[in-house]
Amino acid sequence: MNIHSLLYICIMTKKDAILNAALKLVNKEGFYHLNMKNLSIEAGVAVGTAYLYFSSKEALINELYIRIVNDFKIAVLKGYDTTRADKDNFMEMVGNAVDFYVSNPDCFSFIEQYSYSPFLFKETHEENFLILEPLYKIIKLAKKRKTIKELSGPLCLALAYGPVVTMVRLHLAGKADLSKRNQRVGLVECCWNNIKAD
Amino acid sequence: MNIHSLLYICIMTKKDAILNAALKLVNKEGFYHLNMKNLSIEAGVAVGTAYLYFSSKEALINELYIRIVNDFKIAVLKGYDTTRADKDNFMEMVGNAVDFYVSNPDCFSFIEQYSYSPFLFKETHEENFLILEPLYKIIKLAKKRKTIKELSGPLCLALAYGPVVTMVRLHLAGKADLSKRNQRVGLVECCWNNIKAD
């Protein structure tokens, strides 16, 4: 480790501080009220510093979104194994998704807000459904192997993933409880039952 | 109809024009980019006119939300009949919800955006889940009568309603199709199957 790597670490730390502050504030007060002054205070840096790492507020939010989606994908795919049974993979992956959302409620809320801000950040708007991709692949594979019902891909996705989103929403609103592992497993089991072949 | 009723209609029309313009613009460009200048142009009125009917931009959005939720509830409850079988009521009401969303995509998007704007409009934030109330009642009733599975209320709600939200999202993104009636009925049938007693 030399002076440059130290510098590098320092830069990463500031950039991360800014992204973390953005995530926190967007969830506390919404996109609408996010401003660079409060963001810099929350991140513990000067306003100008954010512009060393991001070309604009929009670019900052875009990068945050991409980062969160990436983290989500990595978390979901953890433990994915093509040699296992479809159900096992489904349980693993959807379970991972629920765990991720419950452990990172800010990320969940951010994704939801971001998806419903049409034309706010045009470039990445097309990617709004990329988050569903890993799951979509499993479902298409399972359909070929007839381990799940003969329904259209999107419908399967909706039956298997929709309840997760609604349940996490209810959980975060204090109207449902997903804090215990068996509760989360129960939810995922139900989702699988929604689409498994009779 | 006399001169006074014409005047009355005119006043209503102006307020409605503003609300309709707000709904359109929020969905075209998002809360973030909604501004009173563009809103007034879209509505075909002067900037000041909006302030004859709404005390502030926030109040305008709140009234729009309340109006949409109300319209949704009315649409959902249409045809609800306590003497019918639980499934029939479920099919009717969830079918109504899907029909409403597909017929009024702007309303769907608005509700979704609004729900995920934390602290933007504090007063009505508590009502975010009121939209699920009519459905929740049916589910609780059906649970007592053992016509649906023995699962927690929120989980039933998530299994029955979550797929609807996701499916409408996919439909509006052009990744699924709910334009035909049988497609919508198919979706609702699946939702019922998710929770019906074995």
Place this chain on the structure above:
Amino acid sequence: MNIHSLLYICIMTKKDAILNAALKLVNKEGFYHLNMKNLSIEAGVAVGTAYLYFSSKEALINELYIRIVNDFKIAVLKGYDTTRADKDNFMEMVGNAVDFYVSNPDCFSFIEQYSYSPFLFKETHEENFLILEPLYKIIKLAKKRKTIKELSGPLCLALAYGPVVTMVRLHLAGKADLSKRNQRVGLVECCWNNIKAD
């Protein structure tokens, strides 16, 4: 009395109501906060009605000022008699001024506010000191007759009238009392003593 005089009375009543409302509101909230909406509410007329009698807000305030100054002059000159002693005339007229201010505190405050709004209403700005004219005449006359000190005209005016203004200000602020007649006479006596020849 015919229909036209009735109409005339009606017009006067509305115009007066507007002027009275303006006087009241200017003193309650200041020129700065006076607006035509509140003015019309206070006067019990429609906003447009004010524009039937005054070409603009500015013209309204100007007319009010001219009216008040006129009322003041009439009140001051009441009982003026060239055959009486200078002191008697002074006591009478300054006494009238003090009585007018104490009886019409709104008029006093309005005059003071109006005098110190430079360029707000340019046309009448030159008349700001017209209010002192009647008094100035007496002083110049008395000077010729050597019944008052040999001081410059403006200085006599200041010595004789300045205490009145300050005392009324203190009275209206609750820091002095001019509610009783002998208190007012005492003040005027002092003012005379300030300038009377030794």
Place this chain on the structure above:
Amino acid sequence: MNIHSLLYICIMTKKDAILNAALKLVNKEGFYHLNMKNLSIEAGVAVGTAYLYFSSKEALINELYIRIVNDFKIAVLKGYDTTRADKDNFMEMVGNAVDFYVSNPDCFSFIEQYSYSPFLFKETHEENFLILEPLYKIIKLAKKRKTIKELSGPLCLALAYGPVVTMVRLHLAGKADLSKRNQRVGLVECCWNNIKAD
């Protein structure tokens, strides 16, 4: 003096430029016509800059008022000496007041305007008479020592200070002349004579 003190001076200068511009414009066009755009142009800064130093237009005017009253008090009390004769102190202090007004006509006009803007700036409205405090103390002291007439405190104040205000008004309107020192001393001498014991 180093680079930091230069920076310090610059910051002070900017805030002062804004306050000075406000004082100038209020006197040129009145409170009523003061707006932040013209103010910033006059001060040679951007509109937003004013909001770095003052939370609002109202706060700006308040701070300006407090500053002027403070400057006035300091100027008046300069040379006050409890060991001197009452007359000497009176002559010194009232002379200071007249000098201050004549040297700073904008400050005089501002104080007069501000005092007569009821409810425009509520917080400091109570302080409207604080400007008379130093003078009031002298008068009360002199009354105990019987060096001035046996009149009520407010009346003495009015007799001693009222002529100053009126005379400065006439001077600023070009209807009297206080530009020479002996003219100002003459005025103050008269004021003292108004209240001195026989």
Place this chain on the structure above:
DNA sequence: AATGAATGAGAGTTCATTCAT
């Protein structure tokens, strides 16, 4: 790299004035 004072376009809102009724 880091700062934060300064900027000024643009936001939400007000309000004097108009005009169809």
Place this chain on the structure above:
DNA sequence: GATGAATGAACTCTCATTCAT
């Protein structure tokens, strides 16, 4: 004459972005 809904210029204030330090 009387009304008050409608107007839109002009207001106060905000905030993403810049740049001298």
